[in-house]
Amino acid sequence: MDLAVDLSGITKRFGAFTANSGIDLAVRRGEIHAIIGENGAGKTTLMNILFGLLQPDEGTIAIGGKTMIVDSPAVAIGQGLGMVHQHFKLVPSLTVADNIFLGMEIRRNGLIDRAAQEERTRSLSEKFRLRVDPRERVAGLSVGMEQRIEILKVLARNARTIILDEPTAVLTPQESRDLFRTLRSFVDDGMTVIFISHHLEEVMAVSDTVTVLRDGRVVATKPKSALSKRELVRLMVGRDVSFDRRPRGQTNGKVALEVEDLWVRDDRQLAALKSVSLSVRAGEIVGIAGVAGNGQTELAEVLSGLRPASHGRARLHGQDILDLPPAAIRAGGLAHVPGDRMVRGVDRTASLSANMLIGRHRRAPFARAGVIDWSAVHGEMWTLIRRFDIRARGPEDPARSLSGGNIQKVVLAREFTAGGDVLLIDQPTRGVDIGAQEGIHDEIMRQRAEGRAILLISTQLDELKALADRILIMFDGRIMGAVDGAAMDEDAIGLMMAGVDPADMTEA
Amino acid sequence: MRTLLATGWARTLAGQLFAIAIALALGSVIILLIDESPVRVFVTLMRGAFGDSEKIAGTLLQTTPILICGIAACIGLRGGMFNVGIEGQLFLGGFAAAWVGFAFSLPPVLHVLAAMALAVVAGAAWVAIPAFFRVRFGTNEVVSTILANYIATLLTSYFTIFLFKRPGGWSETPPILESAYLPELFSFSRLNLGLLIGLALAIVTAAFFRWTSAGYAVTMVGSAPKFAEYGGIDVRRVGFGVLLVSGAVGGLAGGVETLGVHHRFMEGFAPGFGFDGLIAALLANGSPVGTIFTALFFGALRAGSLLLEVDTTASREIITVIQALIILAVSADLIMRRRGDRTGERRWKF
Numbered sequence: 001m002d003l004a005v006d007l008s009g010i011t012k013r014f015g016a017f018t019a020n021s022g023i024d025l026a027v028r029r030g031e032i033h034a035i036i037g038e039n040g041a042g043k044t045t046l047m048n049i050l051f052g053l054l055q056p057d058e059g060t061i062a063i064g065g066k067t068m069i070v071d072s073p074a075v076a077i078g079q080g081l082g083m084v085h086q087h088f089k090l091v092p093s094l095t096v097a098d099n100i101f102l103g104m105e106i107r108r109n110g111l112i113d114r115a116a117q118e119e120r121t122r123s124l125s126e127k128f129r130l131r132v133d134p135r136e137r138v139a140g141l142s143v144g145m146e147q148r149i150e151i152l153k154v155l156a157r158n159a160r161t162i163i164l165d166e167p168t169a170v171l172t173p174q175e176s177r178d179l180f181r182t183l184r185s186f187v188d189d190g191m192t193v194i195f196i197s198h199h200l201e202e203v204m205a206v207s208d209t210v211t212v213l214r215d216g217r218v219v220a221t222k223p224k225s226a227l228s229k230r231e232l233v234r235l236m237v238g239r240d241v242s243f244d245r246r247p248r249g250q251t252n253g254k255v256a257l258e259v260e261d262l263w264v265r266d267d268r269q270l271a272a273l274k275s276v277s278l279s280v281r282a283g284e285i286v287g288i289a290g291v292a293g294n295g296q297t298e299l300a301e302v303l304s305g306l307r308p309a310s311h312g313r314a315r316l317h318g319q320d321i322l323d324l325p326p327a328a329i330r331a332g333g334l335a336h337v338p339g340d341r342m343v344r345g346v347d348r349t350a351s352l353s354a355n356m357l358i359g360r361h362r363r364a365p366f367a368r369a370g371v372i373d374w375s376a377v378h379g380e381m382w383t384l385i386r387r388f389d390i391r392a393r394g395p396e397d398p399a400r401s402l403s404g405g406n407i408q409k410v411v412l413a414r415e416f417t418a419g420g421d422v423l424l425i426d427q428p429t430r431g432v433d434i435g436a437q438e439g440i441h442d443e444i445m446r447q448r449a450e451g452r453a454i455l456l457i458s459t460q461l462d463e464l465k466a467l468a469d470r471i472l473i474m475f476d477g478r479i480m481g482a483v484d485g486a487a488m489d490e491d492a493i494g495l496m497m498a499g500v501d502p503a504d505m506t507e508a
Numbered sequence: 509m510r511t512l513l514a515t516g517w518a519r520t521l522a523g524q525l526f527a528i529a530i531a532l533a534l535g536s537v538i539i540l541l542i543d544e545s546p547v548r549v550f551v552t553l554m555r556g557a558f559g560d561s562e563k564i565a566g567t568l569l570q571t572t573p574i575l576i577c578g579i580a581a582c583i584g585l586r587g588g589m590f591n592v593g594i595e596g597q598l599f600l601g602g603f604a605a606a607w608v609g610f611a612f613s614l615p616p617v618l619h620v621l622a623a624m625a626l627a628v629v630a631g632a633a634w635v636a637i638p639a640f641f642r643v644r645f646g647t648n649e650v651v652s653t654i655l656a657n658y659i660a661t662l663l664t665s666y667f668t669i670f671l672f673k674r675p676g677g678w679s680e681t682p683p684i685l686e687s688a689y690l691p692e693l694f695s696f697s698r699l700n701l702g703l704l705i706g707l708a709l710a711i712v713t714a715a716f717f718r719w720t721s722a723g724y725a726v727t728m729v730g731s732a733p734k735f736a737e738y739g740g741i742d743v744r745r746v747g748f749g750v751l752l753v754s755g756a757v758g759g760l761a762g763g764v765e766t767l768g769v770h771h772r773f774m775e776g777f778a779p780g781f782g783f784d785g786l787i788a789a790l791l792a793n794g795s796p797v798g799t800i801f802t803a804l805f806f807g808a809l810r811a812g813s814l815l816l817e818v819d820t821t822a823s824r825e826i827i828t829v830i831q832a833l834i835i836l837a838v839s840a841d842l843i844m845r846r847r848g849d850r851t852g853e854r855r856w857k858f
Contacts, residue, residue: 304738326739372720
């Protein structure tokens with residue numbers, strides 16, 4: 001068998017912690033090989049070992065059939081390996097071509113030959129169908145474009161095997177699709193792609209072979225065709241995780257949140273919401289489906305008072321909220337789990353207790369006469385840590401010492417216990433491990449059973465399918481249509497997400 | 509600035525001591541370049557600052573305005589506002605207090621309170637202009653408050669020279685009435701109640717940030733404004749308030765200096781105290797209690813330098829050089845720490 005990369009028996013320890021334990025990985029030439037596992041399963045460590053950024057404690061590395069010691073990235077690059085890191089390493093003030101040739105500048109008479117670099121960039125860009133403008137500055141380019149430059153950087157160094165670490169984490173769905181098409185064309189040209197991910201859908205969509213890591217060990221290497229999504233989850237998490245629709249009781253609560261003909265502008269002053277109307281009843285989960293960037297963020301912001309509306313009405317328990325500041329809307333009973341949790345949802349530098357306190361820092365039981373009772377705050381935070389199974393040493397840990405999933409649990413814990421009876425939840429499980437997703441879904445269902453009205457915004461259809469009573473589909477700032485959560489027609493939803501009017505579907 | 513307040517105090521202390529050590533080492537090199545012995549310079553500085561009780565009182569006298577200005581800076585830093593205009597607020601506060609002191613006749617305690625009150629109002633009013641532009645239009649307060657300094661010093665000069673000049677005197681106002689004097693603490697020094705005001709202010713400020721709802725709100729606005737906004741805190745109002753209080757304390761520093769030390773307003777009466785205070789606050793990592801010690805350090809440098817020209821060949825300006833080196837070292841430390849934060853390598857409990 002023609003192997004591009006062959007790792008055997010790789011073990012890497014950091015102190016008492018074993019990040020990789022006896023890992024075997026054989027990547028055939030000309031395939032897309034996905035390495036999947038939850039956060040902390042050892043994927044990135046393994047790739048850093050292959051690329052020479054870390055040295056294994058045990059095991060051997062063979063590249064292109066030759067066993068060798070890879071003690072620096074230069075060795076790996078020399079063997080035709082290229083790595084596109086999760087966090088891009090570009091210089092914003094330089095042009096695209098300058099970035100691509102950074103460190104290997106084409107020189108003439110001791111000076112950088114910009115024209116030659118631009119020409120080379122242009123030819124690479126044409127050859128691999130990755131369109132870029134060589135003279136454009138990197139500052140201000142989209143994330144998808146930056147990634148394209150990173151890939152070109154790797155190709156300019158003559159890589160034949162390309163490693164991508166969580167490449168879609170920062171991309172929009174469209175950009176992800178473009179990337180997959182590019183990767184497919186690479187392997188068609190005989191190159192090899194190693195693709196690190198914890199996203200099931202994209203692994204199922206793009207890979208030929210899948211290696212699953214769990215707790216630093218390989219639990220399976222199989223061709224994708226031999227795997228189902230359910231099986232893949234079981235391998236990753238180590239137990240069955242249900243994405244089935246959650247059983248639920250009937251509800252017929254009062255309307256708690258009502259939106260009528262709402263228009264909102266985005267930051268560029270373009271219409272982000274166009275005549276949106278919806279209502280949510282107590283004890284009901286209304287889902288908002290749609291590709292990211294179709295007005296969902298603006299909807300959440302305007303309802304929580306963080307963005308002005310240009311026109312329309314929104315009522316919380318019959319009270320108009322569009323002109324109210326965030327504090328008044330909170331006091332009126334709205335809790336908000338924001339989509340960009342690292343910026344809006346937490347102060348990463350502050351303690352968990354300080355993060356839990358926001359919005360409640362003026363009232364009993366946590367404050368009296370303007371003085372905060374920190375022991376009461378810490379006590380409550382301890383309770384939440386236990387109830388929501390937050391992995392932290394204690395209430396005084398800074399938020400940034402927690403993993404993304406645990407930070408999200410802190411946000412959920414705060415918002416679900418803030419006393420609001422209308423919950424506005426934006427992307428509850430984005431970036432959260434699959435195992436932890438289940439717990440978050442349990443908690444959302446518990447909130448429903450307690451009679452809360454829930455507006456659930458998610459880009460993941462599976463999540464809406466499992467949780468929502470009704471699903472509204474957003475496209476370009478409009479609600480395209482609604483479907484019943486129990487009997488949802490995925491094709492219809494998909495078409496509406498792409499902007500097809502349901503009225504046209506019946507005709508067709 | 510954001511990471512400034514979010515690190516453990518032990519790490520902070522170690523970092524700042526390291527910064528001071530580096531600055532002193534580099535200062536030594538410069539002292540060697542002028543053919544003087546660093547040891548002699550530092551020993552002279554120490555003797556000048558702490559040699560006897562009069563010298564200690566002199567150090568504390570210099571420490572007082574730096575401490576109060578430092579508290580003003582701490583308040584701003586905590587709320588994410590970089591008030592570089594404390595110098596100007598100090599000048600206006602100093603002039604306002606002097607004016608109440610010489611233009612009105614009031615009973616003793618009341619006279620002091622009235623003069624101090626106007627000093628506080630003057631400082632707050634002076635920063636209100638940059639503060640308004642900051643919260644209304646997003647104008648960078650660093651630039652606007654620096655510029656306001658020039659206007660403040662020249663404006664007070666104008667008042668002093670053209671409107672209230674003491675007949676026959678230098679560029680100074682008439683002396684204030686004795687009823688407006690801050691009481692002195694010892695017979696042998698001009699050291700006065702101002703020091704205790706500064707110490708009390710440091711402790712009150714620390715307690716405010718540690719235990720009050722308003723202090724919590726200010727801290728959140730300073731460290732994560734979008735989070736604070738989301739949590740229902742009025743970010744603009746808090747920002748405006750933070751600058752106003754910071755300016756008020758800057759004005760108070762001027763009042764203390766006028767009523768406690770000079771007993772009149774003189775053109776250029778308190779050079780650099782506002783900036784020294786800002787540096788003291790930065791060196792203390794925005795901690796009011798820490799600022800007590802850093803202000804003492806800078807006060808000792810200032811007081812000690814008086815003896816420097818008498819006993820050594822080094823000029824007094826060497827302490828300015830050392831201060832500048834400390835600023836460089838502290839900035840370098842902040843940059844390193846921020847980089848550590850970005851890559852997530854260092855995590856500090858606080």
